[in-house]
Amino acid sequence: EKSKSNLVSSKKREIVAMRKLGFLEAAKEEKEKEEELKRQEALVQRKAQELLEVRPLVESIFTAIVGDVVENLSTSEAQALVHAESYSHSHPSPSVRESEPAAEKDIWKEAEHLSPAYIRDLEYQDPIPRPQRSFADPPDNSDRPFVPRLREKPHAISPFDSEAYIKQAWISPYQSEIQQLKYGKEQLSRPSVLRPFKNMDETENWTFVDTIESLQAMIIRLSSVNVTELAVDLENNSYRSYQGFLCLMQLSTREEDFIVDVIKLREHIPHIARFFADPSIVKVFHGADNDILWLQRDFDIYVVNMFDTGQAARALKYESYSLAYLLERFVNIKVDKSHQTADWRQRPIPKEMLRYARQDTHYLLSIYDRILIELLDNSAQHYEMFPSESGQLLTYVLSRSAQLCLRTYTKEVVTQQHVIDMIRRDGWRLGIDTNSDPQYFRAAASLYVWRDSVARIRDESTEYVMPNIALLAVAKHCPTNTEDLQGVFHWLSRCLGMRVKFPPLVYSLRSSLFYTIASCIESQI
Numbered sequence: 001e002k003s004k005s006n007l008v009s010s011k012k013r014e015i016v017a018m019r020k021l022g023f024l025e026a027a028k029e030e031k032e033k034e035e036e037l038k039r040q041e042a043l044v045q046r047k048a049q050e051l052l053e054v055r056p057l058v059e060s061i062f063t064a065i066v067g068d069v070v071e072n073l074s075t076s077e078a079q080a081l082v083h084a085e086s087y088s089h090s091h092p093s094p095s096v097r098e099s100e101p102a103a104e105k106d107i108w109k110e111a112e113h114l115s116p117a118y119i120r121d122l123e124y125q126d127p128i129p130r131p132q133r134s135f136a137d138p139p140d141n142s143d144r145p146f147v148p149r150l151r152e153k154p155h156a157i158s159p160f161d162s163e164a165y166i167k168q169a170w171i172s173p174y175q176s177e178i179q180q181l182k183y184g185k186e187q188l189s190r191p192s193v194l195r196p197f198k199n200m201d202e203t204e205n206w207t208f209v210d211t212i213e214s215l216q217a218m219i220i221r222l223s224s225v226n227v228t229e230l231a232v233d234l235e236n237n238s239y240r241s242y243q244g245f246l247c248l249m250q251l252s253t254r255e256e257d258f259i260v261d262v263i264k265l266r267e268h269i270p271h272i273a274r275f276f277a278d279p280s281i282v283k284v285f286h287g288a289d290n291d292i293l294w295l296q297r298d299f300d301i302y303v304v305n306m307f308d309t310g311q312a313a314r315a316l317k318y319e320s321y322s323l324a325y326l327l328e329r330f331v332n333i334k335v336d337k338s339h340q341t342a343d344w345r346q347r348p349i350p351k352e353m354l355r356y357a358r359q360d361t362h363y364l365l366s367i368y369d370r371i372l373i374e375l376l377d378n379s380a381q382h383y384e385m386f387p388s389e390s391g392q393l394l395t396y397v398l399s400r401s402a403q404l405c406l407r408t409y410t411k412e413v414v415t416q417q418h419v420i421d422m423i424r425r426d427g428w429r430l431g432i433d434t435n436s437d438p439q440y441f442r443a444a445a446s447l448y449v450w451r452d453s454v455a456r457i458r459d460e461s462t463e464y465v466m467p468n469i470a471l472l473a474v475a476k477h478c479p480t481n482t483e484d485l486q487g488v489f490h491w492l493s494r495c496l497g498m499r500v501k502f503p504p505l506v507y508s509l510r511s512s513l514f515y516t517i518a519s520c521i522e523s524q525i
Contacts, residue, residue, distance in 0.1 A: 107480040107518040112511035120457050122508055128345050131263045132459055141242045141456040146411050150300040154274035172406050174302045181279055181305055190376055191369045197331055200362045206257035210264050218258050227253050229282045231364035234291050235344040242459050246298050247344035252361035259357055273301045284368045286310050286323045288404050296409040303405045311400040312371045315393055330367050414452055419445050426468045430495055443475040450516045465505050480514050
């Protein structure tokens with residue numbers, strides 16, 4: 001028994017010792033984890049400090065260039081680019097071949113200062129003529145605030161002071177009309193008659209409006225048939241213009257369709273503003289977020305009483321919120337998506353593009369009827385989900401639509417945050433993030449300003465001048481000659497697994513690009 005007891009005691013001591021050893025090992029591992037965590041925290045703090053050091057520099061770049069230089073772009077384009085390039089000269093950027101001694105690099109060999117006049121007048125290489133050249137009101141691409149041109153206010157219920165309105169352009173001149181709108185009984189009830197869809201291919205009741213006479217005829221027609229609903233869609237071009245401009249407007253009543261060439265009739269489109277401001281006409285849009293702003297930007301048209309089928313699709317939790325989905329769901333039509341990115345500047349407009357444009361509004365009022373029924377039928381279910389609301393899902397959609405109508409167009413102000421957002425959004429594709437070398441931020445910011453200046457002078461989108469992903473690649477390598485610049489795009493193609501086209505303006509203005517990069521490199525040295 002004694003021997004057995006000693007054996008048991010020995011086993012217990014072994015177990016206790018093993019447990020102690022396990023605790024020691026666990027404690028050791030825990031201590032190592034704590035030390036590793038401290039090391040990681042220290043690394044994060046160092047990175048954060050680097051970002052804090054570079055942020056004021058990035059801010060100064062945009063404050064100095066975009067805030068001061070671009071402000072005077074429309075009146076003195078020469079001064080703008082000179083300031084931009086001189087600033088690039090004073091803020092360095094890393095070289096693509098830092099291992100080479102600076103003296104061995106001829107970074108100025110292909111660099112050249114190009115005047116804004118040269119950049120502006122550089123031959124325009126595009127088979128489609130630039131519509132902007134015929135505009136009576138040429139685009140103002142400076143960073144001065146957008147100035148509305150509205151001088152009268154159709155269907156006003158509150159006095160209109162044009163001078164006060166210009167001083168408070170961020171407030172819709174139709175704020176009172178939109179907020180005090182009383183919806184008619186027909187708009188809040190089920191349709192008395194559910195009209196069948198009219199096959200677009202079986203009716204030729206449509207008009208292409210491209211003359212003053214045909215525009216006047218359309219206005220008379222809309223005024224005489226007692227229109228109570230009007231389907232609206234717009235085709236915009238934002239790729240070959242800094243701010244963008246409208247190319248087509250599609251309007252459909254219950255009986256006919258109109259396709260309006262708003263490029264050709266740009267000066268006369270404000271004459272139809274009264275239909276958009278008329279509270280007795282329901283304007284049916286799909287996805288009107290941008291449409292509302294584009295109408296203000298180009299024609300000073302404001303919308304009162306709008307129903308957005310895109311907002312309705314969201315409220316009803318459809319599988320998709322696109323117009324293509326609604327056409328397939330209700331009309332059993334599959335949209336040819338090849339025209340979604342079509343260039344609507346071209347004239348004459350091909351027949352298949354006109355058909356696509358007409359289709360966007362031809363069926364929209366019939367879709368509106370059916371969505372209206374679904375909204376009313378689903379109101380009870382919605383009230384259970386959102387008891388604080390009125391219980392009307394339709395009321396919710398009308399409220400969301402009204403909020404869109406209250407939006408006002410403003411120019412986008414370029415800030416240092418645009419560079420940071422661009423890196424966060426696209427940099428991961430090149431292995432670049434916001435924790436990159438602070439010098440990379442300097443390069444990216446300088447190139448961002450160069451691209452923005454060129455886009456403003458040429459009236460092109462920044463994406464056309466040089467896509468974001470290309471700008472990030474150029475900032476990474478900082479080429480100073482044509483061969484290296486071509487190499488950057490070859491490298492970019494390999495990174496993305498697809499061929500990346502050499503932007504035509506980057507090639508044509510490469511000497512100016514090299515000038516900016518060389519100035520940065522020399523300043524760093």
